[in-house]
Amino acid sequence: xxxxxxxxxxxxxxxxxxxxxxxxxxxxxxxxxxxxxxxxxxxxxxxxxxxxxxxxxxxxxxxxxxxxxxxxxxxxxxxxxxxxxxxxxxxxxxxxxxxxxxxxxxxxxxxxxxxxxxxxxxxxxxxxxxxxxxxxxxxxxxxxxxxxxxxxxxxxxxxxxxxxxxxxxxxxxxxxxxxxxxxxxxxxxxxxxxxxxxxxxxxxxxxxxxxxxxxxxxxxxxxxxxxxxxxxxxxxxxxxxxxxxxxxxxxxxxxxxxxxxxxxxxxxxxxxxxxxxxxxxxxxxxxxxxxxxxxxxxxxxxxxxxxxxxxxxxxxxxxxxxxxxxxxxxxxxxxxxxxxxxxxxxxxxxxxxxxxxxxxxxxxxxxxxxxxxxxxxxxxxxxxxxxxxxxxxxxxxxxxxxxxxxxxxxxxxxxxxxxxxxxxxxxxxxxxxxxxxxxxxxxxxxxxxxxxxxxxxxxxxxxxxxxxxxxxxxxxxxxxxxxxxxxxxxxxxxxxxxxx
Ligand SMILES: Nc1ncnc2c1ncn2[C@@H]1O[C@H](COP(=O)(O)OP(=O)(O)OP(=O)(O)O)[C@@H](O)[C@H]1O
Ligand SMILES: [Mg+2]
Numbered sequence: 001x002x003x004x005x006x007x008x009x010x011x012x013x014x015x016x017x018x019x020x021x022x023x024x025x026x027x028x029x030x031x032x033x034x035x036x037x038x039x040x041x042x043x044x045x046x047x048x049x050x051x052x053x054x055x056x057x058x059x060x061x062x063x064x065x066x067x068x069x070x071x072x073x074x075x076x077x078x079x080x081x082x083x084x085x086x087x088x089x090x091x092x093x094x095x096x097x098x099x100x101x102x103x104x105x106x107x108x109x110x111x112x113x114x115x116x117x118x119x120x121x122x123x124x125x126x127x128x129x130x131x132x133x134x135x136x137x138x139x140x141x142x143x144x145x146x147x148x149x150x151x152x153x154x155x156x157x158x159x160x161x162x163x164x165x166x167x168x169x170x171x172x173x174x175x176x177x178x179x180x181x182x183x184x185x186x187x188x189x190x191x192x193x194x195x196x197x198x199x200x201x202x203x204x205x206x207x208x209x210x211x212x213x214x215x216x217x218x219x220x221x222x223x224x225x226x227x228x229x230x231x232x233x234x235x236x237x238x239x240x241x242x243x244x245x246x247x248x249x250x251x252x253x254x255x256x257x258x259x260x261x262x263x264x265x266x267x268x269x270x271x272x273x274x275x276x277x278x279x280x281x282x283x284x285x286x287x288x289x290x291x292x293x294x295x296x297x298x299x300x301x302x303x304x305x306x307x308x309x310x311x312x313x314x315x316x317x318x319x320x321x322x323x324x325x326x327x328x329x330x331x332x333x334x335x336x337x338x339x340x341x342x343x344x345x346x347x348x349x350x351x352x353x354x355x356x357x358x359x360x361x362x363x364x365x366x367x368x369x370x371x372x373x374x375x376x377x378x379x380x381x382x383x384x385x386x387x388x389x390x391x392x393x394x395x396x397x398x399x400x401x402x403x404x405x406x407x408x409x410x411x412x413x414x415x416x417x418x419x420x421x422x423x424x425x426x427x428x429x430x431x432x433x434x435x436x437x438x439x440x441x442x443x444x445x446x447x448x449x450x451x452x453x454x455x456x457x458x459x460x461x462x463x464x465x466x467x468x469x470x471x472x473x474x475x476x477x478x479x480x481x482x483x484x485x486x487x488x489x490x491x492x493x494x495x496x497x498x499x500x
Contacts (some may be wrong), residue, residue, distance in 0.1 A: 025175040042159045045120045052139040065094040084154040133161040197221030268450040276325035335462045372413040372487040379420030391474040398463045407435020434488040
């Protein structure tokens, strides 16, 4: 969960700096208070050492505890911070500012520490009800180098403790102010030199994405970001020039594709037309030959009745052949003319799409009547388009004729549906039959000129090529074919509602 928590760069930097500063502040406060405390303690210990030396001297001289008691009382009188002074002998307490303790046996825990007490020791006493901070110092009392007892001093250290506390407070206050100042300065530096320039870069990238005209970005940012910005500028210029190159290459490619398509078309036209014209020419020369022979027989008066009959038969057959082939050639030429969609003539008008398709189907009744197929037109009655009705009619005719010829056998009962669907500013005509369908390689070539699987049956392979040109050029749309062997074929035709 925490790992997923993505913080802004700025927040992250500020948080890290705060954390480091707080840690550093803690360390400074701890070190400072520790060293102050230590130096205070050392002062106390050296004070007690001084006292002990004085008491030691006096005691060694007189061996009289009363002298020590006098010194104790004097010290307490002079120094109000001294709460209690006690002299522990090996067995009993010999002097103390607390009179009730005198002559009492030395407590066991002190007796046991006497042997190991070589120099002054300091212990912080736990706080009790009087609210004072107290330290307990214990220093060995020596005679001829031997520890004879110990002097115990209880000191009121409230004043020095307050001093340390005060010092800590001041340090915390100062370092907090410095931290806040640092963070504010850092915030503005990060914003000005890092975040703002990065935002500018991002906006520039967005405007490039949206295709707006690009203006070089110049940033007053940190050196690294300035380097990124100039690399970004270079990249955009590079992209722009590459885009132009690509556009040029694409144009050239389209042009050369067009030339190739035209070349193919011309080759296809000459190939297709060659056959009927060739047959016509052969038949005509054959008839010329026969006529010559017939003329010779006539001139030489050798002509019999059977010769006349044979000649007449030949004339009938040959002219029939010539006529059929010329007809085929003229049919082909008519189809070729349709391939080149005439875009100079403005044939657009506003019409109701569903009604118009129904009218086209009525005109196809002579062909449909001979079959058992059912044709259904579905869709919203009110869809109107501004488009080229001639192109729609030609397209529907070619699609229906293809279904009749290629999708169904002579006795099949097929279902053909035409759906008219409006989608925003687009019109989708979905044409489906439930016939034989096509294998993938046929679907791939269906819009190519002269591609047909029915050459023997008189197909030219121009029907779907014409449909393709009508949809993409006259109607300004797109067409796509989906088909599977055994399940039927669907064409998706998408055209604009108003600009066809
Ligand atoms: N509805 C369909 N069902 C099955 N196959 C189809 C269908 N429509 C087209 N085809 C296949 O696509 C090929 C190309 O069709 P296209 O209309 O271009 O040529 P054609 O019908 O063979 O000849 P033309 O239309 O020029 O007389 C057809 O030969 C046929 O194999
Ligand atoms: Mg066809």
